[in-house]
Amino acid sequence: MNASTEKWAAEIRAGDVRAVSRAVTAIENGEQDAQDLLRLLFPATGRACRIGITGPAGTGKSTLASGLAAHYRREGRTVGVIAVDPSSPFTGGAILGDRIRMQAHATDEGVFIRSMASRGAWGGLSQAAADAALLLDAAGKDVVIIETVGVGQDETEVARLADCTLLVLVPGAGDEVQGLKAGLMEIADIFVINKADYEDADSFEQQLVSVLRLAPPREGWTPKVVRTVATEEKGIAELAREIQAFREAHGAADVRREREVEFWRSWLMRSVEQHVTAELAANGEAARRLQEMAGAVASRSKDPYDAVEEVLAALGLVGRGRRKS
Numbered sequence: 001m002n003a004s005t006e007k008w009a010a011e012i013r014a015g016d017v018r019a020v021s022r023a024v025t026a027i028e029n030g031e032q033d034a035q036d037l038l039r040l041l042f043p044a045t046g047r048a049c050r051i052g053i054t055g056p057a058g059t060g061k062s063t064l065a066s067g068l069a070a071h072y073r074r075e076g077r078t079v080g081v082i083a084v085d086p087s088s089p090f091t092g093g094a095i096l097g098d099r100i101r102m103q104a105h106a107t108d109e110g111v112f113i114r115s116m117a118s119r120g121a122w123g124g125l126s127q128a129a130a131d132a133a134l135l136l137d138a139a140g141k142d143v144v145i146i147e148t149v150g151v152g153q154d155e156t157e158v159a160r161l162a163d164c165t166l167l168v169l170v171p172g173a174g175d176e177v178q179g180l181k182a183g184l185m186e187i188a189d190i191f192v193i194n195k196a197d198y199e200d201a202d203s204f205e206q207q208l209v210s211v212l213r214l215a216p217p218r219e220g221w222t223p224k225v226v227r228t229v230a231t232e233e234k235g236i237a238e239l240a241r242e243i244q245a246f247r248e249a250h251g252a253a254d255v256r257r258e259r260e261v262e263f264w265r266s267w268l269m270r271s272v273e274q275h276v277t278a279e280l281a282a283n284g285e286a287a288r289r290l291q292e293m294a295g296a297v298a299s300r301s302k303d304p305y306d307a308v309e310e311v312l313a314a315l316g317l318v319g320r321g322r323r324k325s
Contacts, residue, residue: 005033005036005037005040006040008022008023008033008037009037009040009041012037012041012135012138012139013041013044013138013139013140014140015078015139015140017109017112020112020135020136020139021112021114023037023135024114024116024132024135027128027131027132027135028116028128028132030128034131038131038134038135041134041135041138042134042138044137044138045134045137045138046137047137048080048136048137048141048142048143048144049142049143049144049163049164049243049247050133050137050143050144050146050161050162050163050164051068051143051144051145051146051162051163051164051165051166051243052145052146052148052158052159052161052162052164052165052166053065053145053146053147053148053158053165053166053168054147054148054158054165054166054167054168054187054188055166055167055168055169055192056168056169058170059168059169059170059194059195060168060170060194060195060230060231061147061148061168062083062147063194063230063231064166064168064192064194064228064230064236064239065081065083065145065147066104066105066230067228067230067233067236068143068145068236068239068240069081069105069111069113069143069145070104070105070233070236071233071236071237071240072142072143072240073105073108073110073111077110077142077143078110078111078140078141078142078143079105079110079111079112079141079142079143079144079145080111080112080113080133080136080137080139080141080143080144080145081111081112081113081114081144081145081147082114082116082129082132082133082136082144082145082146082147083113083114083115083116083147084115084116084129084146084147084148112136112139112141114132116128116129116132127267127270127271127274129146130161130267133146133161146158146161146162158187159186159187159188160259160262160263160266161263163247163250163259164189164190164243164246164247165187165188165189165190166188166189166190166191166192166239166243167187167188167190167191167192168192168194169191169192169193169194169204169208170193170194170195170198170204171193171195171196171198171199171200171201171203171204172198172200172204186218188223189221189223189246190223190224190225190226190239190242190243190246191208191212191223191224191225191226192225192226192227192228192239193205193208193225193226193227193228194228194229194230195229195230196227196228196229196234196235197229197234201227205225205227208225209225212225219250220249221246221249221250224242224245224246226238226239226242276315276317279315280311280315283314283315285314286311286314286315289310289311289314290311290314293307293308293310293311294307
């Protein structure tokens with residue numbers, strides 16, 4: 001570890017905005033310096049309140065994140081926001097860039113906002129975004145908000161990363177309420193009905209509450225429903241109170257540890273997969289064997305399962321994960 005990286009880490013722990021911004025860029029670009037930096041910073045993580053915000057597109061997730069950031073700043077708390085956007089098919093970068101709705105915080109040194117690309121990540125949350133959340137934690141942010149791509153029922157990764165996950169819906173979205181029965185209910189700790197000034201908000205809330213009654217409490221907590229009009233910051237204070245109530249209800253060490261362990265198990269598995277893929281790309285013999293195996297499988301002269309074994313053999317990994325017959 002060189003002295004410049006140690007100096008960089010010290011600047012981040014001190015909350016230096018330029019140092020944090022450079023670090024997020026290094027994380028996005030997959031630079032080796034970023035890994036060395038995160039190794040140094042990791043012992044300083046685990047203190048921030050991590051809030052995940054997910055839900056279908058158009059429900060006002062960005063406005064809600066901005067409203068929460070403003071609320072916490074009025075309380076004197078520092079805030080980091082990671083907004084995960086769909087990846088550009090041309091550059092791989094975030095399409096929307098830093099959210100226009102969040103520009104009200106642009107001159108506030110107590111708020112750090114960064115848009116990042118999902119890069120096609122399962123669950124809408126890239127490895128880089130998860131690492132950036134750790135970085136903001138190490139930089140001393142009291143609250144880290146992770147706003148994710150709205151991809152429906154597969155939006156699960158954020159629930160592992162966040163201490164509290166908000167699912168944002170809007171009145172009139174009947175399909176989303178039906179979808180809750182198929183799995184979304186397992187994600188949310190708090191359901192937010194945003195744009196609650198819409199005409200059919202009452203009936204929508206009744207539908208939602210009826211669906212929630214079908215599910216047993218999870219870890220001793222029954223998900224709450226909070227109504228907001230994020231554009232006017234209505235309901236934001238109540239939402240913040242419910243987030244705090246959830247954190248207090250889940251303050252027991254064993255419950256929080258269970259969530260942490262599940263997140264890190266997933267993180268480690270994904271990291272191993274990425275390293276194996278990178279090794280495959282860098283290993284000329286393995287890459288050549290992969291191409292040969294693809295041709296053999298396409299012509300049906302070899303089955304794909306034996307082909308995988310041969311590619312793994314080229315990487316020196318054959319047989320380690322194979323089931324015994």
